[in-house]
Amino acid sequence: MHTYKTITNSDAWTGYLKKASFYDAYHTLGYHTLDTTGEPVLFVYEEGEDFIALPLIKRAIAHTNLCDFTSSYGYSGPVSNKPIENLSYDLIENFKHSFLAFMEDNQAVSVFSRLNPFSNQFLLLEKLGGVKANGKTLYIKLKHSLEDQRSRYNRRLIRQIRQLRNRGYSVKFAETQEEITIFSKMYIENMKRVGAHPNYFFDEKYFSSLLKCSDFECKLMLIYDGNEIICGAIVIWVASVMRNHLSATKESHVHFSPSKLLTEEISLFGRSLGIEYFHLGGGVGGKEDSLFKFKSSFSNQLLEDKIWCFIADENAYNLLVKEKNIDVNRNFFPLYRS
Numbered sequence: 241m242h243t244y245k246t247i248t249n250s251d252a253w254t255g256y257l258k259k260a261s262f263y264d265a266y267h268t269l270g271y272h273t274l275d276t277t278g279e280p281v282l283f284v285y286e287e288g289e290d291f292i293a294l295p296l297i298k299r300a301i302a303h304t305n306l307c308d309f310t311s312s313y314g315y316s317g318p319v320s321n322k323p324i325e326n327l328s329y330d331l332i333e334n335f336k337h338s339f340l341a342f343m344e345d346n347q348a349v350s351v352f353s354r355l356n357p358f359s360n361q362f363l364l365l366e367k368l369g370g371v372k373a374n375g376k377t378l379y380i381k382l383k384h385s386l387e388d389q390r391s392r393y394n395r396r397l398i399r400q401i402r403q404l405r406n407r408g409y410s411v412k413f414a415e416t417q418e419e420i421t422i423f424s425k426m427y428i429e430n431m432k433r434v435g436a437h438p439n440y441f442f443d444e445k446y447f448s449s450l451l452k453c454s455d456f457e458c459k460l461m462l463i464y465d466g467n468e469i470i471c472g473a474i475v476i477w478v479a480s481v482m483r484n485h486l487s488a489t490k491e492s493h494v495h496f497s498p499s500k501l502l503t504e505e506i507s508l509f510g511r512s513l514g515i516e517y518f519h520l521g522g523g524v525g526g527k528e529d530s531l532f533k534f535k536s537s538f539s540n541q542l543l544e545d546k547i548w549c550f551i552a553d554e555n556a557y558n559l560l561v562k563e564k565n566i567d568v569n570r571n572f573f574p575l576y577r578s
């Protein structure tokens with residue numbers, strides 16, 4: 241019999257992460273608690289000292305007694321006390337059977353998770369199926385010299401950053417609620433301007449909660465033009481990885497691209513803390529779009545981006561899709577939520 245644990249307690253959740261060979265801010269309970277679409281739960285399979293833990297959000301499926309699981313926005317996926325590639329075949333097989341039992345016990349139809357490119361999680365999850373390529377993602381290795389970092393910049397980028405510095409912009413961390421309010425409004429306006437999906441809209445309450453979270457480090461870095469906030473980014477980090485989590489630029493200054501200066505400033509801040517990787521991310525939906533092009537102007541260091549789309553109950557999944565009369569060729573998972 242394959243047993244498992246489900247954990248919702250903060251101390252126990254954090255305890256497993258602290259024992260993991262690698263974890264990210266996106267794995268923490270504090271981060272998952274910010275997701276209002278469902279209830280955070282940590283699935284754990286354990287054999288002696290070895291464990292595999294998977295943070296998830298449990299969501300009810302309306303008008304049914306069914307549910308599904310997803311990961312919170314960002315790069316999550318399973319963690320373990322050992323690197324995934326070092327886990328034994330038997331442990332992975334037993335994890336697989338325990339996870340299937342967990343899905344059945346919860347009457348769960350499917351599970352979606354964005355995987356973390358700094359861990360070989362796909363080696364574990366491909367046993368269950370549903371691992372898919374999602375384009376490329378970019379990063380800067382901060383342990384390399386600053387000269388090496390800048391040598392990877394697009395030829396025009398160093399000149400553009402120098403020009404931005406010459407404009408007299410100042411860079412600082414937010415210290416007041418008023419700054420968070422201004423950034424939040426700027427962010428919403430930015431998302432409307434680029435026609436972002438509703439999933440990318442976050443309000444002031446979200447940003448305030450994120451900045452107060454104690455499970456990871458988080459700061460709001462801002463660029464000022466005189467007394468005016470023109471650009472900003474929520475910077476999050478834990479252990480070896482730092483990220484520009486969410487950012488925005490004021491419409492009046494978009495043509496100056498102050499986000500180029502902001503990106504370099506985040507990398508310099510990461511260096512001052514001894515962070516190993518500044519993860520730039522990829523394009524929207526894994527595409528090599530304008531966002532990907534912007535990020536690739538800073539680095540040519542690439543990682544494979546993967547997602548996990550697993551259907552545990554094919555009959556229920558197909559029935560839900562059929563009931564909603566959804567085009568099965570749509571590129572969305574799970575389809576019944578499209």
